[in-house]
Amino acid sequence: MIKFMLNNKDIATRMPSGTVLLDFIRYHEHLTGTKVGCNEGDCGACTLLVGTLKNNELQYRSLTSCLTPLGNVHGKHVVTIEGLNMEGLNAIQQAMYDESATQCGFCTPGFVVSLAGFCLSGKQATTENAIAAIDGNICRCTGYKSIERAAAKVAQLMHNRQAEAPTAFLAEHGILPSWFAGIKQRLYSLQTQLDGELQSPTATEWVGGGTDVYVQKHDVMKEASIRFLFDDDQLKGIRQEGNKCIMGASTTVTAMSESPLLQQYFPRLADHIKLIASTPIRNIATIGGNLINASPIGDLTIFLLALDATLLFSNGEEQRACPLRELYKGYKMLDKDAGEQLVSVSFELPGADTVFNFEKVSKRTNLDIASVNSAICVSILHDTIAHVRISAGGVAPVPKLLDLTNAFLKGRSIDPSTIDQAIAIAQTEIAPISDARGSAAYKRLLLGQLMKAHFLTILENAMH
Numbered sequence: 001m002i003k004f005m006l007n008n009k010d011i012a013t014r015m016p017s018g019t020v021l022l023d024f025i026r027y028h029e030h031l032t033g034t035k036v037g038c039n040e041g042d043c044g045a046c047t048l049l050v051g052t053l054k055n056n057e058l059q060y061r062s063l064t065s066c067l068t069p070l071g072n073v074h075g076k077h078v079v080t081i082e083g084l085n086m087e088g089l090n091a092i093q094q095a096m097y098d099e100s101a102t103q104c105g106f107c108t109p110g111f112v113v114s115l116a117g118f119c120l121s122g123k124q125a126t127t128e129n130a131i132a133a134i135d136g137n138i139c140r141c142t143g144y145k146s147i148e149r150a151a152a153k154v155a156q157l158m159h160n161r162q163a164e165a166p167t168a169f170l171a172e173h174g175i176l177p178s179w180f181a182g183i184k185q186r187l188y189s190l191q192t193q194l195d196g197e198l199q200s201p202t203a204t205e206w207v208g209g210g211t212d213v214y215v216q217k218h219d220v221m222k223e224a225s226i227r228f229l230f231d232d233d234q235l236k237g238i239r240q241e242g243n244k245c246i247m248g249a250s251t252t253v254t255a256m257s258e259s260p261l262l263q264q265y266f267p268r269l270a271d272h273i274k275l276i277a278s279t280p281i282r283n284i285a286t287i288g289g290n291l292i293n294a295s296p297i298g299d300l301t302i303f304l305l306a307l308d309a310t311l312l313f314s315n316g317e318e319q320r321a322c323p324l325r326e327l328y329k330g331y332k333m334l335d336k337d338a339g340e341q342l343v344s345v346s347f348e349l350p351g352a353d354t355v356f357n358f359e360k361v362s363k364r365t366n367l368d369i370a371s372v373n374s375a376i377c378v379s380i381l382h383d384t385i386a387h388v389r390i391s392a393g394g395v396a397p398v399p400k401l402l403d404l405t406n407a408f409l410k411g412r413s414i415d416p417s418t419i420d421q422a423i424a425i426a427q428t429e430i431a432p433i434s435d436a437r438g439s440a441a442y443k444r445l446l447l448g449q450l451m452k453a454h455f456l457t458i459l460e461n462a463m464h
Contacts, residue, residue: 007079008177017071017200020066034048041211045110050077062117063280084177090176095157099150118132131151133279244349245347246345249342252282294332307348322336328398362437372432374450385414422451
């Protein structure tokens with residue numbers, strides 16, 4: 001039995017746990033304000049909010065319901081556009097109306113839900129943060145300036161919140177329905193009633209956030225026997241041990257971006273993370289899923305390859321360490337037994353003389369798969385490259401560590417001649433193919449340009 005709260009209603013269902021939340025909302029609860037769009041997490045028309053109670057703190061995140069299985073909302077609070085409605089327009093809807101920020105209206109519920117997520121997030125009440133909250137929503141007809149103006153008005157609504165809990169503030173000021181003020185206690189009561197974890201003893205599929213697997217085999221997953229990993233606390237968290245960073249396999253991209261540890265060692269982390277998907281996807285996409293799905297252009301894979309990450313696998317009895325650079329044996333082929341589960345990812349934290357940079361080119365800045373992506377981790381000693389690792393995606397059947405290029409660069413100074421020679425060597429290591437994201441020749445050009453961008457960042461860093 002899957003139990004959760006849906007808006008102001010308690011839900012208990014025996015629907016298959018692999019059913020996507022979008023289908024349950026629309027076809028079983030008949031809440032049709034949530035729209036069916038791309039079914040791939042790209043458009044934001046199906047955006048919902050999910051509230052989770054952790055350590056007595058109620059936290060709301062936006063997510064794409066087209067990729068979220070029912071099993072991942074067990075014991076949580078799900079909010080649809082209907083749950084935000086009041087007698088008249090709520091303040092967020094009124095802002096959209098006042099700024100003429102809607103035309104056909106198909107995308108509007110997703111925008112309103114995402115902006116409500118901003119209000120519930122507790123983030124600083126700035127226009128920039130409000131606009132960032134809707135980076136996963138696409139509007140095909142209105143034009144974004146009117147929507148941005150509406151987002152600015154929504155940010156103004158939150159200016160006087162101070163230390164008050166977002167749910168209490170929003171309910172008290174009539175921005176959202178008054179029943180939001182009692183959700184925390186109701187969710188606590190629900191969680192005390194749950195009979196343990198919702199896990200199948202005979203699972204044939206393992207699911208983290210579902211952002212890839214539900215795109216690849218949506219229909220298969222509905223009836224599959226699933227082990228849900230997303231809420232496994234043993235697979236969560238980011239911690240430091242000595243000079244090593246250890247991240248649980250179910251840690252989300254959002255958790256990475258919010259980690260004080262990673263922010264300390266990666267000053268440009270926020271800029272790098274912005275290039276990875278969108279807010280609703282980052283909220284549910286996991287590190288482990290990105291690595292094990294084995295995409296040749298997985299953003300986190302390229303990120304972690306440059307950091308020379310090591311993976312820890314467990315078969316339930318024994319654990320095994322595997323360098324990420326040795327994981328991929330061919331297209332979608334892994335050095336991993338069927339019974340092994342990824343537990344954690346670790347890497348050495350960069351020193352003061354080390355520069356890390358991540359670059360990505362895609363057809364859209366947000367919500368898109370890379371044409372080519374690349375990362376570099378380089379240590380400079382006495383104006384000479386002491387250690388370097390450059391990784392690249394979209395240029396080979398597997399995520400690629402440019403070994404020959406890295407070997408050439410070691411011990412050299414950074415100058416135009418060195419960079420040109422490194423790019424030439426990199427061209428001999430890659431074998432891109434022409435596909436929907438660009439021709440092979442275009443991808444070769446992109447890798448060269450991204451490598452130049454890396455070295456520009458290194459030189460800028462040296463100047464400071």
